[in-house]
Amino acid sequence: MTRPLTRGRKLALYATLGCALALSTCSPRPSALQRVFATEHLRVAMVESPTTCYNAAAGATGFDCELLTGLAKRFGVALDLHFVDSAAAALDLLNEGRVDIAAGGIAIDNSATTPLRFTSPLENVALQLVSRADAATPTSLDKVDGEIQVVAGSGADSLLQQLSERYPKLRWSATSELSEEDLLDAVADGEVEYTIASSTLVALEQRYYPTLRAALDLTAPAPVGWALRGDADKALFRATQDYVDKLGTAELARISDRYFGHVIDFDYQGVARFAEDVSRRLPRYREQFRTAAQRYGLDWRVLAAVGYQESHWDPDAISRTGVRGLMMLTEDTASELDVLDRQDAAQSIAGGARYLAQILKALPPEIVEPDRTWMALAAYNQGIAHLEDARQLAAMHGGDPNRWLDVRNTLPLLSRPQWFKQTRAGYARGREAVNFVGNVRNYYDILSWLGSNGTSASPASIASIANEPSPKSSGARRSALAAGGAR
Numbered sequence: 001m002t003r004p005l006t007r008g009r010k011l012a013l014y015a016t017l018g019c020a021l022a023l024s025t026c027s028p029r030p031s032a033l034q035r036v037f038a039t040e041h042l043r044v045a046m047v048e049s050p051t052t053c054y055n056a057a058a059g060a061t062g063f064d065c066e067l068l069t070g071l072a073k074r075f076g077v078a079l080d081l082h083f084v085d086s087a088a089a090a091l092d093l094l095n096e097g098r099v100d101i102a103a104g105g106i107a108i109d110n111s112a113t114t115p116l117r118f119t120s121p122l123e124n125v126a127l128q129l130v131s132r133a134d135a136a137t138p139t140s141l142d143k144v145d146g147e148i149q150v151v152a153g154s155g156a157d158s159l160l161q162q163l164s165e166r167y168p169k170l171r172w173s174a175t176s177e178l179s180e181e182d183l184l185d186a187v188a189d190g191e192v193e194y195t196i197a198s199s200t201l202v203a204l205e206q207r208y209y210p211t212l213r214a215a216l217d218l219t220a221p222a223p224v225g226w227a228l229r230g231d232a233d234k235a236l237f238r239a240t241q242d243y244v245d246k247l248g249t250a251e252l253a254r255i256s257d258r259y260f261g262h263v264i265d266f267d268y269q270g271v272a273r274f275a276e277d278v279s280r281r282l283p284r285y286r287e288q289f290r291t292a293a294q295r296y297g298l299d300w301r302v303l304a305a306v307g308y309q310e311s312h313w314d315p316d317a318i319s320r321t322g323v324r325g326l327m328m329l330t331e332d333t334a335s336e337l338d339v340l341d342r343q344d345a346a347q348s349i350a351g352g353a354r355y356l357a358q359i360l361k362a363l364p365p366e367i368v369e370p371d372r373t374w375m376a377l378a379a380y381n382q383g384i385a386h387l388e389d390a391r392q393l394a395a396m397h398g399g400d401p402n403r404w405l406d407v408r409n410t411l412p413l414l415s416r417p418q419w420f421k422q423t424r425a426g427y428a429r430g431r432e433a434v435n436f437v438g439n440v441r442n443y444y445d446i447l448s449w450l451g452s453n454g455t456s457a458s459p460a461s462i463a464s465i466a467n468e469p470s471p472k473s474s475g476a477r478r479s480a481l482a483a484g485g486a487r
Contacts (some may be wrong), residue, residue: 030226032100033235040077044068044091045090047104048083049180051125051200051260053085063259064103064235066209067122067252070245085179088153091116092250105198107155110348117237119244123224123256126199127156129216130187137215141167146193148172151180155337156196161216181205188212203263207442212269257405258370262441274308282315283328288346292353302373303453305354305443306380310352314382315345327352356380364402370403374437377413381436382428385442386414389423408434 036042046064048054053062060081072079079269082099084090085272090102090303105125108118129148131137138144141163142399152155152174160172178186183195184202188209192196196218197205206212226238244252289307293300304313310319310328322331323344336340339351359376362384369376379387390411391401399406411430413419 012377023428031233031235033233033239036075036077036100036236041077041080042072042077042100042101043080043082043369044101044103045082045084045089045093045099046386047090047106047447048085049104049201049470050204051198052104053083063256064105064122066255066258067099067247068103070247071240074243075239083458085176086151086153086157087155088157091227093282094229097229097270101240105155105224106227108223108225110255115230116227117234118227119237119241122225122244122252123200124221124223126221127159127196127219128199128202128214129194129196130184130202131194131213131215131220132187132190132211133211135213136192137213139216141170141218144170144194146211148190148194148196149186150196151178151183151352152176152453154180156180157197159326160197179462184212184465185209196265200260200263203260203401207263207271209448254400254405257408260447261405271446277308277312278447283312285345285349287348292350295350296353296357298353298357299444301447302440302446303349303356304447305440306356306377308443309439315343315348327355329355352380359384371402374404375407377440378407378433382411382414382430382433383425385425386411386423386428386430386433388423389414389420389428392423393419406438410436436459458467 020024040125046053046068046380049062051063053065053068055295058313065081068081069079082093083471084093087102087104090099090106094102103274106118110118124335126306127139129141129144130445132401136145138217144479148160148171149334150172153176154174157174160170160174164170164172166168175183180195180197180201183192184197184205186192187195188211189207197256198322199214199221200215200256202212204275226240228240234304285307286300289300289304293303307313307326312325315326316324317328319328323329323347325339328343329342329348329350331342333355334351337351337354339347341347342351354377359379360372363372363375363379375387375391378390387407393413395401395407396401397406399409401407411428411433414423414428414430453454
């Protein structure tokens with residue numbers, strides 16, 4: 001964990017840098033790091049996206065925002081975000097000296113000709129050609145029968161400019177009016193034939209639009225990071241890189257998992273059915289979810305997502321092992337929760353809410369949100385004793401038993417004799433718990449994105465999963481698409 005710079009340490013560093021500058025020039029200019037300390041603001045040009053950072057109801061949220069908030073906290077300054085539409089726009093602000101850092105999926109360029117400095121990689125992403133699932137799948141770019149539309153100044157725009165000589169018949173256009181997300185929405189709606197987007201964003205959007213398909217991987221996964229100016233002033237870069245180094249690859253992976261881990265292996269074909277059931281079935285039980293969640297301090301959408309994963313909101317559901325009801329309670333658990341009729345929807349929902357609240361309360365206090373909620377969900381599925389076994393295995397493997405990413409990696413070991421024989425509770429279908437948590441998180445995301453209104457309260461709210469921005473209207477997209485410049 002990195003320590004914030006105290007005022008004394010900042011002033012000492014400021015003085016040291018000032019002395020160094022005084023030795024090299026008669027009229028020294030403050031360094032970028034000195035300016036950050038003096039103004040108490042870290043200025044960042046951010047490419048706005050669900051995969052990087054965006055403005056939500058609760059403020060700026062996302063993977064890059066969480067990391068940059070930590071950097072600003074370490075410096076002891078405020079984070080000043082300037083949202084832009086493309087990497088090119090972010091780098092322009094950086095080169096003009098209007099910001100200190102350019103961030104948000106910026107491809108790392110360590111060539112000798114670049115005027116910039118880049119941090120070590122924060123993640124790796126690929127660029128994918130995206131079409132509708134019902135369209136013919138091209139086997140290469142020269143087989144693309146239609147126009148590709150991309151964001152002007154984006155990595156996709158640069159890639160197509162490079163590829164245009166090799167594929168002279170390629171038809172494409174760039175727009176400055178729409179984002180990558182808007183173009184993916186337009187492809188899903190049939191308004192655009194093809195677009196190019198980052199693999200992470202494609203995976204996120206496929207949960208809401210199962211008609212989207214990654215037709216071609218145009219690049220291998222490549223590193224992205226933060227860019228800083230490459231002039232003689234190295235102090236800010238070194239301080240920023242030191243922060244990234246101290247985070248370490250393990251912590252970066254954990255933060256990434258909070259935003260993207262549950263997207264992997266999601267059943268995209270089930271999205272359409274879920275959306276239909278939200279409209280057809282959920283209205284019957286929404287108020288019951290809200291009432292039960294409010295009583296036990298839960299987010300009703302989390303509770304509803306659990307109910308859907310358990311039974312698809314079917315109060316008459318019965319498993320092969322005799323677990324039954326909308327929240328799939330065992331007979332013993334139902335008895336402990338005073339649920340007299342497991343197939344009564346209201347009783348089942350109230351019982352499930354009470355059970356989840358009990359698990360959350362029983363977890364050790366050192367497990368904090370959002371990991372606390374995800375571990376509680378795993379315990380809801382497999383029992384708290386098996387969760388504790390997985391936490392112990394995580395510690396045995398050098399992981400952090402209070403981090404969901406590490407526990408998620410050890411839960412599947414509970415089905416292997418060489419591992420479950422070392423545990424107290426024994427055998428468990430740990431991989432099932434991992435899938436359970438991932439699906440619940442995805443259903444929660446979709447409920448939020450669909451605009452369902454409800455209340456959420458601590459301690460069980462999933463604080464780090466904010467509502468996805470709603471897509472623009474088709475009319476607005478058509479006007480913006482018409483303004484795109486053809487290539």
